[in-house]
Amino acid sequence: xxxxxxSVNGKPQTVDVDPDTPLLWVLRDTLMLTGTKFGCGVAxxxxxxxxxxxxxxxxxxxxxxxxxAARITTIEGAAASVKTDKVAAAVQSAWxxxxxxxxxxxxxxxxxxxxxxxxxxxxxxxxxxxTALNGNLCRCATYVRIRAAVHLAATRLEA
Amino acid sequence: MTHQRKKMRTExxxxxxxxxxxxxxxxxxxxxxxxxxxxGVTARGVLAAAPAGADTVFNPFVSIGRDGTxxxxxxxxxxxxxxxxxxxxxxxxxxxxxxxxxxxxxxxADNSRYANTFLxxxxxxxxxxxxxxxxxxxxxxxxARDMLVRAAAARWKVTPDSITLRDGIxxxxxxxxxxxxxxxxxxxxxxxxxxxxxxxxxxxxxGVDHAAARKGHTGPGRKDSSGKTxxxxxxxxxxxxxxxxxxxxxxxxxFGATVTGFDDSAARALPGFVAAHxxxxxxxxxxxxxSTWQAFKAREAITAQWDLSKAEGxxxxxxxxxxxxxxxxxxxPVQNGPRRAxxxxxxxxxxxxxxxxxxxxxxxxxxxxxxxxxxxxxATGVRLHDGCQFPAITQPTVAAILGLKPEQVEITTLYxxxxxxxxxxxxxxxxxxxxxAFALLGGKTPVKxxxxxxxxIKGGYYRSAALHSARIGLTADGGIAGWDHRIAxxxxxxxxxxxxxxxxxxxxxxxxxxxxxxxxxxxxxAISLTDFVTPVPVLWWRSVGHTHTGFVMESLIDMIAAETGxxxxxxxxxxxxxxxxxxxxxxxxxxxxxARTLAGWGQxxxxxxxxxxxxxxxxxxxxxxxxDISIDGTTVHVDHVHAAxxxxxxxxxxxxxxxxxxxxxxxxxxxxxxxxxxxxxxxAQSNFPDYEPLRLTEMPKVSVEIVRSAEAPSGIGExxxxxxxxxxxxxxxxxxxxxVTTLPFSTAGFRFV
Numbered sequence: 001x002x003x004x005x006x007s008v009n010g011k012p013q014t015v016d017v018d019p020d021t022p023l024l025w026v027l028r029d030t031l032m033l034t035g036t037k038f039g040c041g042v043a044x045x046x047x048x049x050x051x052x053x054x055x056x057x058x059x060x061x062x063x064x065x066x067x068x069a070a071r072i073t074t075i076e077g078a079a080a081s082v083k084t085d086k087v088a089a090a091v092q093s094a095w096x097x098x099x100x101x102x103x104x105x106x107x108x109x110x111x112x113x114x115x116x117x118x119x120x121x122x123x124x125x126x127x128x129x130x131t132a133l134n135g136n137l138c139r140c141a142t143y144v145r146i147r148a149a150v151h152l153a154a155t156r157l158e159a
Numbered sequence: 160m161t162h163q164r165k166k167m168r169t170e171x172x173x174x175x176x177x178x179x180x181x182x183x184x185x186x187x188x189x190x191x192x193x194x195x196x197x198x199g200v201t202a203r204g205v206l207a208a209a210p211a212g213a214d215t216v217f218n219p220f221v222s223i224g225r226d227g228t229x230x231x232x233x234x235x236x237x238x239x240x241x242x243x244x245x246x247x248x249x250x251x252x253x254x255x256x257x258x259x260x261x262x263x264x265x266x267x268a269d270n271s272r273y274a275n276t277f278l279x280x281x282x283x284x285x286x287x288x289x290x291x292x293x294x295x296x297x298x299x300x301x302x303a304r305d306m307l308v309r310a311a312a313a314r315w316k317v318t319p320d321s322i323t324l325r326d327g328i329x330x331x332x333x334x335x336x337x338x339x340x341x342x343x344x345x346x347x348x349x350x351x352x353x354x355x356x357x358x359x360x361x362x363x364x365x366g367v368d369h370a371a372a373r374k375g376h377t378g379p380g381r382k383d384s385s386g387k388t389x390x391x392x393x394x395x396x397x398x399x400x401x402x403x404x405x406x407x408x409x410x411x412x413x414f415g416a417t418v419t420g421f422d423d424s425a426a427r428a429l430p431g432f433v434a435a436h437x438x439x440x441x442x443x444x445x446x447x448x449x450s451t452w453q454a455f456k457a458r459e460a461i462t463a464q465w466d467l468s469k470a471e472g473x474x475x476x477x478x479x480x481x482x483x484x485x486x487x488x489x490x491x492p493v494q495n496g497p498r499r500a501x502x503x504x505x506x507x508x509x510x511x512x513x514x515x516x517x518x519x520x521x522x523x524x525x526x527x528x529x530x531x532x533x534x535x536x537x538a539t540g541v542r543l544h545d546g547c548q549f550p551a552i553t554q555p556t557v558a559a560i561l562g563l564k565p566e567q568v569e570i571t572t573l574y575x576x577x578x579x580x581x582x583x584x585x586x587x588x589x590x591x592x593x594x595x596a597f598a599l600l601g602g603k604t605p606v607k608x609x610x611x612x613x614x615x616i617k618g619g620y621y622r623s624a625a626l627h628s629a630r631i632g633l634t635a636d637g638g639i640a641g642w643d644h645r646i647a648x649x650x651x652x653x654x655x656x657x658x659x660x661x662x663x664x665x666x667x668x669x670x671x672x673x674x675x676x677x678x679x680x681x682x683x684x685a686i687s688l689t690d691f692v693t694p695v696p697v698l699w700w701r702s703v704g705h706t707h708t709g710f711v712m713e714s715l716i717d718m719i720a721a722e723t724g725x726x727x728x729x730x731x732x733x734x735x736x737x738x739x740x741x742x743x744x745x746x747x748x749x750x751x752x753x754a755r756t757l758a759g760w761g762q763x764x765x766x767x768x769x770x771x772x773x774x775x776x777x778x779x780x781x782x783x784x785x786x787d788i789s790i791d792g793t794t795v796h797v798d799h800v801h802a803a804x805x806x807x808x809x810x811x812x813x814x815x816x817x818x819x820x821x822x823x824x825x826x827x828x829x830x831x832x833x834x835x836x837x838x839x840x841x842x843a844q845s846n847f848p849d850y851e852p853l854r855l856t857e858m859p860k861v862s863v864e865i866v867r868s869a870e871a872p873s874g875i876g877e878x879x880x881x882x883x884x885x886x887x888x889x890x891x892x893x894x895x896x897x898x899v900t901t902l903p904f905s906t907a908g909f910r911f912v
Contacts, residue, residue: 001430018430025452029405034397035390037576038451039527040612044847047527079389096384099369099813102239102821104387105527105576111388130856137847139527139577140239141824143858145817 004064008033009077019065024048026064027074035075035108039137046136049109050074056116056132075108078115086157087118094153102140110136114150123154219272220299221250222264227327227339229256229303231296234266234273234281235288236548237383238526238578239821240876241814242288244382246296248810249289251379252364253300253357254307256338257327258379265572268550280551284583284699286778286874289810293872294356301354303345310344311336325363359808359869369813379811383574395573396609398533398544403605404433405454406596407614409444409463413470413840414619415694417441421463432457436599438592441466445596451609471694472840475624479518482626482691485647489687491665493675496685497641502632513631513718517711517900520834521621522700523850528576529615530589534597535605540567541597543590546575548582552656556587560594561602579825580699584620585655588696616850617842621835622700623649623691625707627674629715637723642684644674648707649691651699669699673708673881678747678776679716679734695837701825702880705777709881710888713773714900717889727772727889728760746805747776749866750783753803757864758785764893767791768798771889773882778874781805781866782819786886787859790894794910797827797859797887802879804863807870815875816863822879823861828853830884832905857911 005014008031015030022041027033027050039047041060048059051073082089091114101107110133117124117132124132129150138146222230231250235242243263251261266273266281273281277291304324311329312319322331329336359365369380386392409421421444423435431453435446444463448454473481502512532545540563547553547570558565575582593608600606610618625648632640650667652658661668668675671688700706720730731751735744751774754760764770769790774783787799800823809815832851836843844850884902891909892898899907 021450021452025450028397029399029450029452032399033390034393034399037527038396038529040847041455042612042846042848044851045527045612075390079391092388095388096380099381099384099817101381101384101387102241102817103237103527103577104239104383104392104574105394107387108390134855137527137852137854139525139579139825139852141821141828141853141858142817143824143853143855144820144861146855147858 006064006067006072007069008072009074009080010071015064017064019063021064022060023050023062023064023067023072024059027059033074033076037105037108039106039109044137045106046109046113047106049112049136051112051116054116054119056113073112075112078112087115087153090153090156091115091118091149094149094156098145098149098152100142100145100149102142106136106138110138110146114146114153117150118153118157122157124150220296221254221303223303223338223342225339225342227260227337227342229254229261229338231261231263232266233263234275234292235283236265236546236572236575238283238546238548238575238582240288240818241381241811242283244379244814245289245810246292247382248364248379249292249296250300252362253297253354254304255324255326255363258364260327260338261382263382268547268554268568268570270551274551280549282549282551282583284548284580285703286780286877288876289872290779290807290874293808293810297356298354301356302350305351305354306345306348307338307341309348310341314341314344365808365810366812369811370816381814387574393573394528394576395533395545396528396531396576398573398607400533400535400605403533403535403607404447404449404600405451406445406447406593406606406608407454407458407611408438408592408608409446409458409461410614410618411443411465411470413465413467413472414696415470416465416467417469418444419464419466421461423461426457426460429453429457429460434600435461438595438599440595445592445599447596447600447606451607454609455611469694470840471837473693474838474840475520475836478624478693478837479626482518482624482647483516483628485689485691486626486628486645488689489645490689491687493666493671493686493688494684496683497632497643498685499630499643502630502641502643510635511633511722513629513633513715513722515629515715515718515898515900517627517629517707517714519625519707519710519902520836521624521695521697522706522829522833523616523618523621523835523844524577524579524581524698524700525615525847525850525852526575526577526579526581529612530581530610531608532590532593533605533607534593536603537569540564540569542569542571543593544571544573545590546578546582547572548575548578549587552583552585553587553590557590557594560591561598579701580703581620584698585652585657588620612847613845616835616844616846619696620698621695622706623651623697627707627711629711631715631719633719633722637725639681639719640683642681644684644686645689646671646674646687647689647691649693649695649697651697651703653690669704671708672704673775673777674712677712678744679731680736681734701822702777702877705775705877705881706829709773709775709777710884710902713775713882713885714888714898717771717773717885717892718898721892726761728755731772731774743776746781746868746870747774747783750774750781750803750805753864753866754783754785754801757803757862758787758801760785769890769894771886771891771893773886773889775878775881777878777881779807780873780875780878782878782882784882784886786883786890788887788890788894790891793908794912795891796912797857799860799862800883800886801862802864803866804875804878805866805868806875806878807868807872809865809868810872812865815865818875819863819879820861822877823883824853824858826880826883827857827859827887830887830903831857831911832903834903834906
């Protein structure tokens with residue numbers, strides 16, 4: 001166990017954990033940021049997707065000791081930024097207007113992946129959406145609406 | 160969980176006697192906010208109201224706060240199927256409330272008030288949530304409306320008839336008020352015994368399509384959308400209590416094995432390790448630690464010894480062979496008709512026989528949220544935090560393990576991260592594990608029991624493997640001379656609390672539903688069942704028996720069409736007694752014709768493309784589907800699924816559409832590559848890389864047409880699943896001439912992209 005200082009959603013957070021602990025469990029069990037989900041633990045489902053310096057990353061395969069000074073953004077951070085962050089706002093509102101969610105458990109990861117995509121590629125093609133989001137499983141198979149919501153968000157960003 | 164309404168009521172009495180707690184409701188109302196008016200329908204159907212906190216026997220579904228916020232108390236859990244939105248719609252419709260002022264909260268465990276009226280016990284399953292609540296929740300909303308209007312009439316000194324209520328605003332002449340203005344006065348009034356419900360032409364929310372919102376119109380959108388898009392929606396996995404300890408189980412390597420000893424010396428050296436204890440039922444070793452991750456790491460450091468003498472030791476090929484032999488025995492006659500020998504003799508004189516064997520594997524549900532629940536001590540017993548699907552089973556199960564009365568077990572229901580049937584085990588398996596773990600730690604410390612994904616994939620309660628063997632004799636003119644149909648699968652219900660009501664003359668209805676009760680006019684049909692015996696625990700999996708019976712029946716009908724040279728869709732219509740159809744046959748023919756038009760069935764298919772058709776009745780809902788594929792050799796992409804649905808009154812059309820879309824994707828996961836296989840009794844798969852659900856790139860376009868209907872609402876969560884695999888099988892046959900009768904299709908050499 002050792003003290004590690006992280007930058008989480010714009011705030012410094014010091015945690016006393018084993019550096020090998022996956023970031024996922026530090027977020028969920030130590031910092032109580034439970035919007036980031038545990039789905040598989042082997043980077044096969046994307047439910048744990050967060051941003052490290054803006055890049056979508058699987059928190060279940062990221063040792064907390066390796067994060068260093070990278071800025072961590074979770075779904076809570078993305079949701080809190082919708083007044084100032086156009087991309088986060090467009091994605092969240094598109095997700096709601098298209099009624100994408102069913103059980104909702106994977107959607108934090110889907111949304112973080114979508115925000116990451118639209119920051120890099122504001123007007124993605126279907127192929128670009130496939131590349132960015134195919135690693136995010138949805139057992140309810142809301143994929144039709146996920147795709148539609150990404151396009152809807154892109155349209156709104158363009159306007 | 161089907162359809163035996165009359166008999167299920169018998170169980171109501173048994174189960175509801177077990178759980179009569181008012182305390183639970185009061186807590187529920189408290190969490191719903193400042194409740195000024197609560198009302199609902201008692202078990203006898205009489206409406207009752209009382210100010211919050213009053214010790215009055217009633218069964219509340221509606222609570223209105225002093226600020227006018229309406230909270231609908233949902234007796235069903237939300238696993239994504241849209242129930243909270245649906246139940247809220249029913250109340251808001253009759254209450255003439257504004258959609259924005261509506262909220263929902265989950266009911267506590269209380270069988271006397273919150274029973275599923277079809278199942279006779281509090282629980283969600285069998286695609287019954289809206290169907291059984293349709294009148295109950297509307298009446299609750301209508302009663303509240305009546306009281307608010309009367310309260311306004313009294314204050315304004317006008318007749319109730321002169322008051323208009325719309326979008327949460329009451330008006331009479333120039334007078335205007337809101338629910339907040341009248342809620343306290345309304346709470347003092349006597350509720351109406353039989354409030355007048357709207358006629359369908361008066362509906363302003365029921366049947367309104369939220370998808371239209373994207374074109375500038377508003378409709379009742381999902382109530383769980385905002386919380387599920389900002390990280391605030393709470394699942395049991397997200398519950399943290401002060402001092403809580405995390406528990407995982409060292410689980411047996413084979414089904415039916417029992418633990419004989421374990422060594423935790425290496426785990427004791429690890430950070431956060433708390434303790435390890437064998438479960439009292441010898442089903443595993445509970446490992447306790449200070450965090451989820453520490454519990455997983457401690458478990459890896461523990462070795463256990465097992466008694467395998469009663470364990471399943473067969474491999475999947477041996478199980479298939481055993482199913483084959485079981486089917487041949489035809490032990491339990493489900494329906495009499497000509498047997499195989501007779502069909503062969505008749506066919507010898509007539510024309511042809513179709514003979515086929517169908518085989519389907521075990522399947523895991525794999526909900527995205529791995530199973531878990533939290534149990535904590537209270538002053539009077541315990542409280543369980545869970546995405547609880549069947550409180551009527553969980554509450555007494557946990558109580559029995561802890562030596563409590565059922566009413567001493569409170570249940571706080573949270574969102575469930577999927578279920579597909581998995582959370583409704585007749586054994587309440589993971590709750591029982593949590594209760595045992597909680598007791599092992601002394602019963603004073605909150606415990607969160609967590610399954611890893613590997614636990615989930617290897618943990619059983621699978622859709623049972625099944626084998627069907629069919630022989631159909633055809634007459635010279637293409638008619639059906641006889642049909643011998645033999646099924647072997649493991650019973651879900653035998654040995655469970657449901658056995659008394661859903662097993663008849665030894666026949667588990669869930670093993671044969673969908674073959675038995677086929678809407679096709681098949682007069683010369685024999686059906687038999689043989690129960691398959693294995694320690695592998697089996698369970699309902701989204702659409703239950705229809706997962707395999709739909710595949711088999713709709714493949715066989717396609718084979719008849721091919722054998723007789725007729726159009727597959729026309730073959731089905733011809734078997735639905737077109738001259739004098741029953742009402743059910745007429746509705747099935749209706750969705751078949753709708754799908755025909757929707758998909759443009761009959762148009763020429765270009766090279767490299769193919770399409771297949773299937774239709775099936777399940778959970779009183781009629782679904783017909785056309786599946787379009789692209790195919791290059793053995794490489795297949797599923798392009799488009801056209802679905803026509805008749806589920807009675809469509810309360811939330813966009814939720815219905817979403818359930819069909821999701822059902823298609825869920826069914827495709829299994830049809831393309833889903834299988835749990837055993838290797839000398841050990842499950843070969845372990846996580847999503849080798850039990851991989853459908854991914855985004857594999858999802859077809861889905862077009863849904865909902866047939867307008869005035870019939871009572873029926874199920875929608877499950878009925879989208881059964882037609883998918885057979886429609887795809889029929890498309891593969893149309894493309895290749897190869898009839899695939901074993902699932903998943905990957906085992907037949909097809910590769911899906």
